Amino acid sequence: MKDNYLHKLSSFPKDKFGKILGYDNDHLKMPNKIIEMGLLPETVFRILYQAPFKGPLYVEFGNEKSRIALRKEEGDYIIVEDLD
């Protein structure tokens, strides 16, 4: 059962601020790169763009406003909450 107040990053609305809470249960399958690039719990983020036909997400995150591209499939591993 998924908590209704929790979203996955992949289904998070565009242009809204959110915060990363943690990772999906089977996160051993998750590419390490997600963590290495700095998408860590407590990080504030915003989805700025998405490429057409459900293409990759363009995410801005952290204090340094880093930018990262990741696919929806990778976004599925990341559990986030709404900040608004």
Next chain:
Amino acid sequence: MQENNKKQVLLVGNPNVGKSTVFNALCKRKQKTGNYAGVTVASHSGTYSYKNEEVEVVDLPGSYSIYPSSEDEAIFSKFLLDEQKNFAGVIYILEALSLKRGLLLFQQIQDLGVPMILVVNQIDQAERRGINIDIQKFSEALDINIIQTNAKEQIGIETIQEAVLNNNFTKKENPSFEVPPEHKDFLDKVRSHNHFENDYKAWISLSLGADPEKIDETSELINELNSKSLVPKRLQVQETVRRYQIVDKILADVISKKPQFKELLTEKLDKVLVHKFWGYIVFLLVLLIVFNSVFFLAEYPMNWIDSFFAWLSAFTSEHLPQGPINSLVSEGIVPGLGGIIIFAPQIGILLYFLYLLEDSGYMARVIFLMDRFLRPFGLNGKSIVPLVSGTACAIPAVISTRNIENLRERLLTILVTPFMTCSARLPVYSIIIGLIISDKTFLGIQYKALVLLGMYLLGFLVALLSAAILKGFIKNQGRTYLVMDLPTYKKPLFGYDFKMVLGKVWDFITGAGKIIFLVSIIIWVLSYFGPKQNTNEIVATNVELDHSYLAKMGKAIEPAIAPLGYDWKMGVGILTSFVAREVFVGTMSTLYSLDDDAPEGKVIDKMRHDVKPNGEKVFSFATGISVLLFYAFAMQCVSTIAVVYRETKSWKWTGFQVVMMTGLAYFVSMIVYQILK
């Protein structure tokens, strides 16, 4: 010896932090770009001398972590772990705008016990963003001196050189990352058993997922290792998360931020450049500009080169003593070399644009835009870079697949990239299109240009199609993903890139030149001599081309190539092209220059008017199209085959690629010729 006294240092950092700028500022003049053939990891190394000390700087590929997730990172990590002891130390570059990410790898290297110099680049950029870094505190927290630079403006570069001169590389006494207490006992055993200098080296031997045999050849530790079920990946995640917690704590003390900041150039540009619609329009425009320049800008230098070689040929013909040597030089070697050097401007311009696009940060946006469209073909967004580079040359393109993490996507990209129309095909296309397509225009565009464009599209389509077919035959290993930094836009290093291009073009000329020189001589020898016609000769010299050994050999293979519409001369051209495609032009030039029956004039006119014994034109429309298709598909490049083997480490796939491409070429050319003739 001078060589041995050279101090060697490593330049390390994340990708896109201005490492190349620092490298370029340090070693202004003496740089060598790595060539394709070498096995060395260094993309390039350079030297400088400062106060009478010679220093060699090796610029390692950028990486985010000591734990590799792609081939280029694996090369980086292996080199750093194995070779670091041979260097005086590491110069680590941090970008002021992404300190957090950069500190992960920094700490890892520091904990390995490697002596380091820390450089923070582009502080001005951070200030513009309203970010203030307390360098004093930062330095204390990291236990290392910090050099501030603005490499673009040459600021701070001398300070780095001074620090290297004084050996100001520092080691950290206590590791930032302490191995988790639950593993401490076991790690102590591993450490003492293998005589690791510190805990972190022992930890890394486990977290890198090393072969247990290497950790301990006796079974005692292996059993314990197995019973603990230490998953390397879990250890890596544990370490990374822990390190970022430490980094966050440090940065919270060091960075202060003004509440508001200006929108950066990157944010403004990305509104258009990654836009759902305009992003693609811009990408198309960029491609158009690049290819337009390749053809139109290159025209002038190409004309000069053409005239020069025509003059050189006439000059050598006139001034060398009459006889075989005269004919060899003026009709064999000179036209052969000219035929290839003429394409250097096009290759150079194309490569230059590619470097500039990569440098500026734009390529990452293209990957973002293209990922969704390449996935159905079993490729990754990152495949677009090799595919576009493949239009210059397949060799660097195949090497550039190293950053594709998924092995199947990488292999597929390697297998299909040589279908892209590389610059070596251009000379062949230009000649054949010149021979068979009329000068008429359609809506103001030359037919010739349209056909050439068509060949480029054909290459791209066949690359995609074959990827879609092949993906079913390649077992998928590991997951496919795209997690990629989108760097800030930077002004490209125009001068630096220009130097790189000159180096690559020179490699191309000398590499191809050597081959063509040899092939020209062999062809000339084989066509100058022939089987004896009078009983008192051993061999006949200065025979008519049709009676030469070359003709004998060409005619022997004619049955195999006749269904494709080729005569023996083209057969020789195609055979020699298996060394490299562009050799075709040299071979044809040599062959037709030697043909005394043909009327005087340019080689291309001789080719145009050449007829078969039955009176048909040798270069008919059907034959021409058949040649174009053959060159579009066949794997005719020894260097590419070598580099594919090196990158795939598999004779099976290398051989498969050669057979697939060449087989496809043979059958498509044959079918099309039979339909058109």
